[in-house]
Amino acid sequence: MARPRNAESDAALLAAAAETLLDHGYDALVFDDLARRVGVAKTTVYRRWPTKNHLVIDVVASGQGEVPVPDTGDVDDDLTSVALGMTRAIAAVTRRLAAELVAAAASDPDLAVRVAGLWSPHRAAAVAVVERAAARRRPTVDLDAELVADQLVGAVWWRLLVDGDGLDEDYARRLVRSATGSAR
Amino acid sequence: MARPRNAESDAALLAAAAETLLDHGYDALVFDDLARRVGVAKTTVYRRWPTKNHLVIDVVASGQGEVPVPDTGDVDDDLTSVALGMTRAIAAVTRRLAAELVAAAASDPDLAVRVAGLWSPHRAAAVAVVERAAARRRPTVDLDAELVADQLVGAVWWRLLVDGDGLDEDYARRLVRSATGSAR
Amino acid sequence: MARPRNAESDAALLAAAAETLLDHGYDALVFDDLARRVGVAKTTVYRRWPTKNHLVIDVVASGQGEVPVPDTGDVDDDLTSVALGMTRAIAAVTRRLAAELVAAAASDPDLAVRVAGLWSPHRAAAVAVVERAAARRRPTVDLDAELVADQLVGAVWWRLLVDGDGLDEDYARRLVRSATGSAR
């Protein structure tokens, strides 16, 4: 009955927003500029995303693929994969942006849910890996999957965002060995 | 040789900023208001802190005490203390503010240093605890202190800021046990 | 096609500006106050007049009526009218403001045009009076209208703004007699 929204605008806006966001950060994304650059009215943007944060989330989410649950048969290898996957995911989004999202989430419950949905899959993958291992080997390995997952993703997050130290494959592997107790 | 800055203004501004910041959050802190409330010219505020973030950091830093390195003789107890201490430190500053600081740090190297100085002491305490234990018991426990510390503070940070789940004493204890391998 | 500017705001702003300007002078006209008084956002004011001077010019121009070309049949009487009319026009705008406009014009060609348009009509009236007289009486009076006009308006301007001495009807009359040579 009514005129449908222009789907091309959606795509173009997302693309343009992504570019600005990743290259120049949260503050550099300005609805007014965005609209002008895409050749669209500001109202058209606001009709789709009621708030800057909503747009940002969409951008970020659309850039994140599924988080796979690796299964090589070796728990340590799988967890290392998860850690490195998360590292890549953050890198894809920029250290700055990842932090900005968490900050924004802290004052907007609506956003919090969506931001959590962005990073929790990585933790979920870690949990899945550990639980699957536990399920396979009858003799329980006695690892609390939730705790191990927290330690893993927490350490990754910390090094990337709080400390600022990087995180390479070697560190990831050692981290996993320490967390699972394989080292002992 | 020149007229010295008014130290009272420093204190009054910091105090007023702290109050606003913790009670009403980052956005509520407005230089203009702050100056008026303290009875000082806006320029006087800008002379001390070129940016809101600089002021916020100062406020936060001045509100953080030393991070103690507990020593009960029991590594797990000590690490649990560290975790809970960090939790309190973040709470004292507000979840939102802690996240905002990390975000701001991501785009300002100058700030990054100061923000790191805010949280790294907790990690350092964890490292110290583990290393001390290793030094005492000759039969090496074979724990990589750095890794354990990362897992610990990382998990705390994650639960408080990324996940948004809380963190109580019970969780902290279980986390430590998992990280040090005491569970096994 | 887009939302039109609110014409009422234009009028209200001009009126309020005029009041402030004439009662309290150039410096007292502050965009922020003006906006607040009219109940309009500051941006709305800046959208209309990019600069204080632009606004002032508009105010002044809107307060200046047509400059009539008097025609009593007597050249001296007519010129005296022109001189007194100009005096009133300056008084209506304040000595200070008139001078400030000329000063501002000296560094902004855009403004210069508009300021010139404010005062030149008086000179034009003088020119018209003299030329009309010349056209009527065949026996040429041999007065250069342009020169006479310059002398007239120049003298008026000088006494009002540079010297600061006033200018009454008697002086105006004597001035005209001297300029037209009626005295001789």
Place this chain on the structure above:
Amino acid sequence: MARPRNAESDAALLAAAAETLLDHGYDALVFDDLARRVGVAKTTVYRRWPTKNHLVIDVVASGQGEVPVPDTGDVDDDLTSVALGMTRAIAAVTRRLAAELVAAAASDPDLAVRVAGLWSPHRAAAVAVVERAAARRRPTVDLDAELVADQLVGAVWWRLLVDGDGLDEDYARRLVRSATGSAR
């Protein structure tokens, strides 16, 4: 008894102020910059000139020589000299600055006196020329010196500052002839 002021500072400040003033105008003259450029404390400047306007006046005055009263024996020639001298005096100071001074004078009586002292000598010279002529030729020429002077300097001022048209020797001569009635 007390330490005397440094005379070199006076000179250096005046020179530097003059340069800025003539090249970039009234607003470009900033005490803070001036002091830094000359290598002097701001207080040193304020000790000499309590206000920006006071300094400006000094600069302008120091750049103006005596206004001579020409005496070639021919009134018209002499008056033309006066007009051209005034033109040069204004040019030496910049059209903008001359206007700005008059504007500033309009809101500061103290300044008004000094600004008047800047330009009135030209008018005085014109008066002197005419009166001297009247005194010489017994058969009174019947010119009101004051009026003639007003017409002359007024016209010059008008063309230079209000109209913006220039003023060359030819115009000056014609102006004088018209004002003295020599044309008739």
Place this chain on the structure above:
DNA sequence: CACTAATCGAGACGGTACGTCCGGTCTTGCC
């Protein structure tokens, strides 16, 4: 030779206007 009083450099300070920037809402007229 000490004392006194003004000068000087440096820069903090109060006060205030400026013009800009953004987020988000609203209005108008066309499709």
Place this chain on the structure above:
DNA sequence: GGCAAGACCGGACGTACCGTCTCGATTAGTG
């Protein structure tokens, strides 16, 4: 109803100037 265009509100931001002030360090001349 979607859309382009852009006006509008509200409010923070950081900068700029003016003129005053407070330090501590120099200078003269005076007693």
